[in-house]
Amino acid sequence: MLPERTVERLSEYRRSLLQCLEEGKTHIFSHELAELHHNTAVQVRRDIMFIGYTSMQRKGYDVRELINVIGDILDSEQGLNVAVIGVGNLGRAITTYFIGKRSKLNIIATFDVDTTKIDRVISGVKCYPLSRLKEIVEKEDISIAIMTVPADSASEVSTQLVDSGIKGVLNFTTVPLQVAPDVYMDEYDMITSLEKVAYFVKTART
C-alpha cells in the first residue's frame, strides 16, 4: 500500500507523461518531471522507486514504460465503474467532463430524486431514481460514487451508498461524511480551498 501523496503524484505524473508521449518525447529525466510538478527530482525518483521501476541509466525514464508501470499500480485490470449521485450543476459538469477521459474509470450511471431529471441522459449516461441505487449498483458492478447532492441530504445518501455496496466515495458536498471503515472516502471542499488561498494571500500582504 503506497502513501497517499505518492498515489496522487503518480496520477499526476502519468498525465504529464501521456502529454510527453503525444509530443513524441520517448524519455524523461527525473528533474524534468519534477519541474512540471512543483517538486524535486529526488521526490520523483523516490516515488518511482516505490513502484519498483528503474530507468535506463543516463537516458532517463522510458515514457511509455513508465506510463504502463503506473497503470499497473493505479488501475484495476477490468476497470472500475463509477456513479454520480445528484445531477445538479456540479454533477452534470463532472459527468460531462469525465466521459471518455479515463478508460479504466467509467461513469455508467447517475442518480437523482428529482423526477424531472430521472431517465434523462447526459453524455450517454442515464439518470436513475435514487430508490434503485442498490439494484443498479449490484447489477452494473459499480464500486465508486461521486457525491454531488445538496449538503442537507448528504449524510442520509452516504448511508444508502454504503448499504448498496459502494466501496469508494469522492465527496464534494461540504459535509464530512461517516462511512464504514472498509469504504474509502476522499473529501474535497471547495470553500476550504478558496479560504486557504485567501488566507495565504492575506498573510503574504503583511
Add this chain to the structure above:
Amino acid sequence: MLPERTVERLSEYRRSLLQCLEEGKTHIFSHELAELHHNTAVQVRRDIMFIGYTSMQRKGYDVRELINVIGDILDSEQGLNVAVIGVGNLGRAITTYFIGKRSKLNIIATFDVDTTKIDRVISGVKCYPLSRLKEIVEKEDISIAIMTVPADSASEVSTQLVDSGIKGVLNFTTVPLQVAPDVYMDEYDMITSLEKVAYFVKTART
C-alpha cells in the same frame, strides 16, 4: 503563518461551528468537533492552540467566540474579491454555487474568450472579455482567481493572471501551473482524486 493543513481544518471547523450555532448549540468539546471531522480531539486542540484561543475549562469552546477567532485568522477585514476565469460547465457551477456563501469572499466578475458568453450575467455576476482582465482586476481590486479554462489555454492564461496583479489562484485545470513566487496557488485535480479512490478501492479488495 499557520501550517497549510491547519488552515484547511480551521475552515472546516468553522463550517461545522456555524451549523452548531444554527442548531442553538453554544458550546462544543474538542472531541465533538473531532468526531464531526474524521480526526482526533488532540488534533482539534492543537489547531485551536495555534490560533491562540483558549476555552472555558470543562465547558468546551464557546461556539460563537471560536467562529470569531477563526474569522480573525482566516478572513481579511474588508474581504477579498474573486474572479472566475472560463465560464464553461465548471465555471458556471462554481459561480452559481458561491454567490452569497461567504461574505468575505465575493465573486464579482467572470472572464471568457467566447463572444457568446461575454456580457452575459450569471447569478448577478457579469462576464468580461479576457482582454479586459488587467483593467477590471485593477479597477475592482480582485486578488483571487479561480481557473476553469480548458487545459490547453491554462498556462497562457495563468501568465496573464499574474501580469494582471492576481495574488492567489485556485486552479481546477489538470495542468500544473508555474506562477511567480509571490502568488499563492492551490491546485485541485479531480482526476487524480478519483484515481486515488480507485487505487485504494482496488488495493482494499486484495
Add this chain to the structure above:
DNA sequence: GAAATATTGTTAATTTAATCACAGTTTAGG
C-alpha cells in the same frame, strides 16, 4: 468540602514525509 470525573493545554514521543548526500552506472570525449 473531599473525591471522582471530565476536559483542556502542552511537553514529549512517535510516525510519516521530504531532503541530503553520495556511491554506482552509463555515456561521451578525448
Add this chain to the structure above:
DNA sequence: CCTAAACTGTGATTAAATTAACAATATTTC
C-alpha cells in the same frame, strides 16, 4: 582505455505532522 560529466537509486538525516501522556483545572457528586 581513461577521465569527466550526468543521472539514478537509496541509506542516512532532517523536518513536519500527528499522537500519546499527563499535569492543571473546573465541575459534579456525595
